[in-house]
Amino acid sequence: MAGQLDLAWEVRGRDFAGAGRASTSIKETLKGLGVQPSVVRRVAIVSYEAEMNIVMYADRGTMQLRVTPRVIRLEVDDAGPGIPDIEQAMQVGYSTATPEMREMGFGAGMGLPNMKRNSDRFDISSTVGRGTRLQIQVDQ
Amino acid sequence: MTGQPVPSMRFEPERCRGCTKCMRACPTEAIRVRRSLALRLEDRCIDCGDCIKAYPNGAMLPVTDSMTDLSRFDCKVAIPSPALFAQFDPELPLGALFAGLIGCGFDAVESLSPACDAVMAATEMFLSEHRGTRPVISSFCPTVVRLVQVKYPDLVEHLLPLEPPREISALAAKKRLALERGVAPERVGAVYLTPCSSKMVSVASPSGPEPSHLDATVSIAELYQPLSAAIAKARPPDVADSPGGETATGLSWAFLGGLPGTLPAEHSLSVSGVSNVIRIFDDIEKERLRHYDFVECHACPEGCVGGCLTVENPYVARAKTIRRIHLLGLAEAPDRAAIARRYRDGEFRLKARPSELPQRSLDPDISRAIVKMKQRDRLGAHLPGIDCGACGAPSCRAFAEDVVLGEAQMSSCPALWRRKIAKRARELASLASPRRTAKGEKP
Numbered sequence: 001m002a003g004q005l006d007l008a009w010e011v012r013g014r015d016f017a018g019a020g021r022a023s024t025s026i027k028e029t030l031k032g033l034g035v036q037p038s039v040v041r042r043v044a045i046v047s048y049e050a051e052m053n054i055v056m057y058a059d060r061g062t063m064q065l066r067v068t069p070r071v072i073r074l075e076v077d078d079a080g081p082g083i084p085d086i087e088q089a090m091q092v093g094y095s096t097a098t099p100e101m102r103e104m105g106f107g108a109g110m111g112l113p114n115m116k117r118n119s120d121r122f123d124i125s126s127t128v129g130r131g132t133r134l135q136i137q138v139d140q
Numbered sequence: 141m142t143g144q145p146v147p148s149m150r151f152e153p154e155r156c157r158g159c160t161k162c163m164r165a166c167p168t169e170a171i172r173v174r175r176s177l178a179l180r181l182e183d184r185c186i187d188c189g190d191c192i193k194a195y196p197n198g199a200m201l202p203v204t205d206s207m208t209d210l211s212r213f214d215c216k217v218a219i220p221s222p223a224l225f226a227q228f229d230p231e232l233p234l235g236a237l238f239a240g241l242i243g244c245g246f247d248a249v250e251s252l253s254p255a256c257d258a259v260m261a262a263t264e265m266f267l268s269e270h271r272g273t274r275p276v277i278s279s280f281c282p283t284v285v286r287l288v289q290v291k292y293p294d295l296v297e298h299l300l301p302l303e304p305p306r307e308i309s310a311l312a313a314k315k316r317l318a319l320e321r322g323v324a325p326e327r328v329g330a331v332y333l334t335p336c337s338s339k340m341v342s343v344a345s346p347s348g349p350e351p352s353h354l355d356a357t358v359s360i361a362e363l364y365q366p367l368s369a370a371i372a373k374a375r376p377p378d379v380a381d382s383p384g385g386e387t388a389t390g391l392s393w394a395f396l397g398g399l400p401g402t403l404p405a406e407h408s409l410s411v412s413g414v415s416n417v418i419r420i421f422d423d424i425e426k427e428r429l430r431h432y433d434f435v436e437c438h439a440c441p442e443g444c445v446g447g448c449l450t451v452e453n454p455y456v457a458r459a460k461t462i463r464r465i466h467l468l469g470l471a472e473a474p475d476r477a478a479i480a481r482r483y484r485d486g487e488f489r490l491k492a493r494p495s496e497l498p499q500r501s502l503d504p505d506i507s508r509a510i511v512k513m514k515q516r517d518r519l520g521a522h523l524p525g526i527d528c529g530a531c532g533a534p535s536c537r538a539f540a541e542d543v544v545l546g547e548a549q550m551s552s553c554p555a556l557w558r559r560k561i562a563k564r565a566r567e568l569a570s571l572a573s574p575r576r577t578a579k580g581e582k583p
Contacts, residue, residue, distance in 0.1 A: 027422075034501025037498065040425075044425045
């Protein structure tokens with residue numbers, strides 16, 4: 001489709017050195033398209049949290065970005081341990097971060113709630129032992 | 141006083157050989173080389189001066205005022221950046237340096253230190269009552285402010301909404317001279333002795349709606365020689381070590397880590413150099429640094445002592461400043477009650493936040509921008525990806541973007557035509573080869 005941009009990034013689990021590249025690239029793309037700064041900011045926060053979730057918990061994952069003149073969609077799939085209790089994971093302050101992750105400034109239990117707060121649509125589904133899928137929409 | 145921004149540098153085509161040094165040094169990809177001449181893209185330039193540093197005495201030259209430009213004022217007051225003191229031996233009394241400035245033609249000298257103390261204390265006061273987005277980004281370096289406006293417009297609300305010390309000093313100097321010498325304030329020229337070209341831009345076209353209190357800027361590098369001579373010539377017998385009432389905060393203002401000297405270290409960050417500032421801004425955008433209160437940002441490496449209009453090595457300049465602070469036995473002792481009163485009166489507050497000035501996107505219409513981005517990425521896939529700069533763009537990606545925008549042609553990529561020539565050569569070689577015949581046919 002002409003007025004639609006689809007891009008995808010592979011993210012490797014435990015790759016802390018490369019962590020954040022996909023979300024930086026997503027942000028650059030949106031800025032290059034002239035997306036409103038406040039919208040860029042929300043997508044930047046959401047995509048970074050999503051990317052770090054893959055890096056910290058999963059073995060690998062993909063982030064797919066779709067931009068149309070009206071909406072920005074982000075689909076994040078990972079192969080990893082999955083989330084047993086999504087409702088609990090969505091609570092502010094709930095975290096399963098290890099001491100090392102906390103050392104890096106994560107693990108305040110803000111990730112998923114923060115992503116939801118910054119998106120206009122937020123769907124999460126997960127299968128324990130298989131992985132997690134996020135479908136996020138931010139309206140322009 | 142917004143309107144057309146004033147460029148911080150002027151380009152002299154006859155000095156340009158199209159060597160691409162300035163283009164490759166530019167942290168915001170704001171330079172192209174077309175027909176062997178450098179070209180500055182105004183909407184991307186943040187006046188950092190990295191192009192000037194990459195090729196001193198090249199074709200990009202800083203725009204500042206000369207001493208003769210200042211003759212329009214009845215009374216000229218010099219406001220030296222503390223980076224000026226850092227160019228000289230710390231044993232040289234500042235009284236001699238001030239006398240040298242008078243010898244160079246200034247009528248008075250105003251120290252920046254009292255304003256630095258006041259603004260630093262006001263920053264602490266602001267941070268203690270600030271409930272908005274964190275971290276707060278220091279707004280004293282005009283290039284940092286411009287970087288936010290152009291490349292990180294969503295971070296404008298993070299900028300510290302206080303006037304920089306140079307503005308506070310300029311206003312104070314004008315009032316003082318009007319009182320002491322009976323000169324009308326508008327006839328007093330407040331001249332900042334600057335370590336970089338971006339201060340000139342902040343004087344001529346400020347980021348906010350208010351005009352600057354400064355009237356001109358003179359380059360420290362240009363002043364260095366005449367000032368050294370004037371100091372030697374003046375040689376006043378009994379000069380004060382610190383006639384302007386220098387303070388540790390004031391002298392440290394010019395180097396990295398000097399600003400948040402009185403803030404709790406675990407809650408602030410100090411960053412210098414545009415590419416490092418960009419990395420920090422990327423993290424702020426992702427809300428990675430919301431646990432920090434304050435980020436001190438300098439566009440020049442090591443702070444103002446690393447400006448493109450200084451002469452001394454920035455690391456040596458820093459050491460000299462620390463030595464001078466030690467020799468003067470300076471300690472922090474600002475009158476906080478008086479500053480708090482001025483803070484509450486709003487004296488330090490910026491009248492308006494700097495506006496968002498996002499750089500030009502691929503197209504003002506987002507559907508067309510999407511189409512152009514796809515074209516750019518398709519073209520980019522054909523390019524070698526080595527960012528050699530021979531085409532006149534700083535990266536293959538920037539080149540592909542220029543092609544899509546109709547500002548460059550694919551044929552400018554030397555790697556592409558080498559590939560084409562190699563292919564033609566193979567074709568010719570195989571045509572000439574006797575083995576290339578139809579199957580079974582004897583040559």
